[in-house]
Amino acid sequence: MTMDVLSRMEEYDHEQVVFCQDKAAGLKAIIAIHDTTLGPALGGTRMWNYASEEEALRDVLRLSRGMTHKACAAGLNLGGGKAVIIGDPKKDKTEVLFRAYGRFVNSLGGRYITAEDVGTDVNDMEYAFTETDYVVGIESSHGGSGNPAPFTALGVFQAIKASLAKVYGKEDLNGRIVAVQGVGQVGSHLIRRLKTAGAKIFATDIDLEKLKAMQVEMGFEIVSAKEIYSVPCDIFVPCALGGVLNDETIPLLKCKIIAGSSNNQLEKSEHGEALKERGILYAPDYVVNAGGLINVYQELEGYSRERAERMTRGIYYNLKRVFQISDELGISTEKAAAKMVDQRLNQLRQISSSFQQTRKTALTHVHDRFRSHS
């Protein structure tokens, strides 16, 4: 079966797809650059045991397009890209594999900047960083911005406040009931903030040991992974996996708002309509969870934690704009977010020549960062 790569690229208007192979290093990877109108394409490298090359291609095309939307909605001067390495992250990781991968990233001359993602970690990216400057999110001791999760959690917290203001007319969390799915890196940081603000928390995780340890530290009520959907609450916060808003779960929900960090929360885009019909305000995931991306972006501008926090707080206003478009046009918030993204991309396409300049400026900072730490 042919993969029809070019017609697939045409479907969502991808600029470039690079297939990378190095037999000696055991590397098989695909890098997808979706759109560089706003700046260099930035997105993580996922390592996964894909059943087929077809599946890997589908994933990288979908994920890279999602990165264009996320960066654009956050107001960043970044394009969308993503890469996948085909292999088992538990068995197939080696220094030489990630260094070979780093060389392919380098060959793109900064059109694609990578970071860690599902199946890869900071150590893997340090190997890639040996071969290319175009890596962000590495350890702060190497000039990187460190763990993005606290910033993602701050962004979700701002999104929750914007959603409360929309639904209840005030953003105060005191006494609000919040159901958190997943107490991992983002979920745990977020729960700390929510508790401090006076919310009552119900939480779940499939890792029961972690869940119990967190409960001792933070004092929330534990519910099962199944029950989390039907907890009567003000806000449901998905911080675990994608596809959790679907035909099965939507009828169970007893919340007024959904705002969480998980990527691709809606199984299909029509589930955005289903939530609207049920009177549930859905804060689109890629607008809500951009805090981590905003943080690594600062590495390109010359890292400033203060600026990263200020821009992450701006998620409050990005979301307000989405709600406004949704009200004005009577469309779902999911569709409204897509409209907001299209508007910015189309406006900036008209002056795209200036962005050659921005792109160069951004890349100069990548080199400066590298030099100052070498």
Ligand code: NAD
């Ligand atoms: P994580 O792996 O640290 O935490 C995820 C948690 O979810 C784990 O504790 C896991 O046991 C739990 N989990 C998995 N399946 C579950 C289920 N069915 N029910 C309940 N719990 C379940 O990941 P994270 O970094 O906290 O990220 C959480 C989500 O946010 C992910 O979807 C991630 O892609 C997304 N996200 C994270 C960041 C970031 O900065 N870390 C940025 C953007 C988006």
